[in-house]
Amino acid sequence: MVLLLALVLPVALSGTAAADGGKSARTWTVQVGSESSDQAIQGMSFLPKNIYINAGDKVTWEANAAEIHTVTFLAEGQTIESTQPFDPFSPLYISAQGGTSYDGHSYYNSGVMSNVSNSGFAEVSSYTLKFPDTGDFTYYCLVHGAAQKGTVHVRAKGTDYPYTQEQYNNRVERAERAIIRDGYQLWSDARDQADNHTVIAGADDGVAMVMRFIEPKVVIHVGEKVSFVNNGMGEPHTITFGTEPANPFPPLGDPTNYTGGQLNSGILPPGVTFTVTFNKAGVYDYICALHDYFGMAGKVVVKD
Numbered sequence: 001m002v003l004l005l006a007l008v009l010p011v012a013l014s015g016t017a018a019a020d021g022g023k024s025a026r027t028w029t030v031q032v033g034s035e036s037s038d039q040a041i042q043g044m045s046f047l048p049k050n051i052y053i054n055a056g057d058k059v060t061w062e063a064n065a066a067e068i069h070t071v072t073f074l075a076e077g078q079t080i081e082s083t084q085p086f087d088p089f090s091p092l093y094i095s096a097q098g099g100t101s102y103d104g105h106s107y108y109n110s111g112v113m114s115n116v117s118n119s120g121f122a123e124v125s126s127y128t129l130k131f132p133d134t135g136d137f138t139y140y141c142l143v144h145g146a147a148q149k150g151t152v153h154v155r156a157k158g159t160d161y162p163y164t165q166e167q168y169n170n171r172v173e174r175a176e177r178a179i180i181r182d183g184y185q186l187w188s189d190a191r192d193q194a195d196n197h198t199v200i201a202g203a204d205d206g207v208a209m210v211m212r213f214i215e216p217k218v219v220i221h222v223g224e225k226v227s228f229v230n231n232g233m234g235e236p237h238t239i240t241f242g243t244e245p246a247n248p249f250p251p252l253g254d255p256t257n258y259t260g261g262q263l264n265s266g267i268l269p270p271g272v273t274f275t276v277t278f279n280k281a282g283v284y285d286y287i288c289a290l291h292d293y294f295g296m297a298g299k300v301v302v303k304d
C-alpha cells in the first residue's frame with residue numbers, strides 16, 4: 001500500500017501542473033557566485049541576474065562558489081553604500097535576518113554563503129524566500145557591494161512566465177563560461193606585469209576575479225623590495241606573513257624592515273600597493289587572509 005502510493009503520487013502531481021498551464025506556485029533557482037574548477041577564478045555574480053516569477057512563488061539561492069557572498073534585501077531607505085565595507089563581526093552581515101516570506105520593505109539577509117565549509121564563517125549553502133506580493137525587488141551581496149546585485153521581478157499570480165528554469169540555466173551556464181574566460185585573460189595580463197619585485201595581488205574586472213598571487217613565488221636578494229599590487233576594481237585582499245592575526249583587517253608589523261615573523265598589510269583595497277623590504281635571507285610564506293582557504297598564497301625567497 002505504501003509502495004503503491006509512492007508510485008502514484010508523482011504522477012498525480014505532474015498531472016496537476018499540466019492541468020493549470022504550469023501556473024501553480026513554484027520554486028526558482030538562482031546561483032550565488034561562480035567559479036572555475038580550480039577555484040582560482042571567481043565570479044562576482046547572481047545568475048540569472050534578473051528572474052521573473054509570480055506572486056506566491058519562491059526563490060532558492062544556491063551557493064555556487066568558494067568565495068563568500070550574501071543575498072541581502074535592504075530595508076526601505078537604506079543604501080548599499082551605507083552598508084560598506086562588509087563587517088565580518090556583525091550578525092547583521094554574517095547571520096540570517098528576516099523571515100522566510102519577503103514583505104517588500106524590511107531587511108532580509110541570507111548570512112554568509114559559500115560552497116565550502118572552511119571560510120571561517122558559519123556558511124549556508126542555500127537560502128529560500130517566498131514572494132507573496134508583486135514588485136521589482138533588488139538585492140545585493142554585502143561582501144561585494146554595489147558591484148553585485150540581482151533583481152526578483154514578481155508579477156501577478158497566473159501571469160505567463162517569460163522563461164523556464166531550463167532556459168535560465170542555459171543562460172547561466174553561458175555566463176559562467178564567459179566569466180571564467182575573462183578571468184583567465186586577466187590572469188594572463190597580470191603575468192605580463194609581474195616580475196621578481198612585483199607581485200600582482202589578485203585582479204578583477206568587477207565581475208571576474210583572479211584569486212591568486214601572480215607570480216606565487218618570487219626570488220630576490222637581501223635588502224631588496226617586493227611590491228604587492230592589488231590590480232582589481234572591486235575585490236580587497238591582504239598580504240599576511242607569519243601567524244594569521246585573529247582580525248586580519250588592521251595592519252601589523254613594519255614593512256620597511258622585514259626579517260621574519262608577523263607582518264600584515266591589513267585590507268588592501270583595489271588600486272593600492274603594499275611594499276615590503278626584506279632584510280634577512282630566508283623563505284617567507286604569505287597568504288591572503290581573506291582567500292587562503294581556496295588557494296590564495298605565495299612565497300618570497302630571499303637570498304644573501
Ligand SMILES: [Cu+2]
Pocket residue numbers: 202211236237238288289290291292296
Ligand atoms: Cu584575496
